[in-house]
């Protein structure tokens with residue numbers, strides 16, 4: 001099969017060392033050998049999550065970790081806050097609905113972020129709210145939420161703060177403990193540079209207090225069971241053995257680079273993506289006050305078929321970016337800078353954007369985008 005450069009916001013590129021590790025012979029999970037990997041993975045995740053809390057590893061995609069948060073924390077009839085500023089904020093509302101949790105939904109214009117004050121007003125008015133569900137990087141719009149400010153507000157209440165960091169983890173800074181985040185949900189196939197198949201969830205003591213009272217049905221995602229087994233460096237069910245072993249490899253790569261360096265690296269890539277888009281006369285979808293460093297959302301120019309543009313990049317040139325979702329279908333395209341995406345990948349992506357835009361009749365000065373990226377990246 002032809003190589004395809006994945007510049008989509010998940011799944012993302014997998015480093016060679018991680019692939020190699022996935023090819024190792026399978027081992028049994030109830031062995032000291034696997035326990036060593038599991039211990040290393042759980043400890044390594046704590047560093048990326050910036051927490052001392054347990055981080056549980058489950059065999060699921062990111063939505064599984066999100067479902068675990070809702071069904072473990074709450075009971076039918078409980079109240080929560082969700083923020084709908086994109087596809088993944090909507091997912092929190094849908095999960096609340098599925099578990100009969102009454103969500104106060106804050107509607108936010110797509111491309112902008114929720115104001116922490118909006119959350120405070122609802123919490124002040126209703127002391128019965130038990131959980132606040134937000135999204136670090138709203139992948140569908142490229143918006144980053146101010147988790148630190150929201151954490152300051154929620155910590156003063158009995159409610160817990162739950163953050164979907166499925167795409168933002170390891171890319172946009174998220175200090176779970178310092179910022180008073182009770183639950184962080186994430187997954188393997190974005191910043192952590194693995195194939196899809198693992199969900200992660202960190203849980204604070206405050207969240208465990210609520211979990212003790214929860215009456216919602218749960219079985220596979222029961223976090224009390226996860227805690228009981230994790231305390232013995234074990235898992236309740238058969239873990240995704242090969243992925244957990246590969247996870248230790250990707251954590252090693254991230255550790256070697258350092259978290260602070262990673263954040264700076266992705267900030268630089270994001271800046272280069274934005275500057276090159278603007279150099280081509282394109283406009284950015286996301287409000288400048290709240291742009292995530294994980295994904296850049298770019299408006300498709302007038303007269304260009306957005307669906308065909310993304311499809312041509314993928315099928316003719318082997319470069320996969322994402323189009324827009326829901327109401328943004330055909331209107332934006334999204335380029336990711338997360339995981340092991342590097343300077344050369346980004347430049348290749350921008351060169352492909354130029355090639356296909358030219359073919360489709362968009363008028364711009366050739367190479368201007370690539371040059372802007374090179375200047376921003378100093379390569």
Ligand code: PMP
Pocket residue numbers: 009010061062063064088135137138139140164165166167168187
């Ligand atoms: N939340 C965010 C912010 C995401 O980007 C995604 C995946 N695009 C999800 C949740 C859902 O994750 P998954 O598809 O792994 O279930």
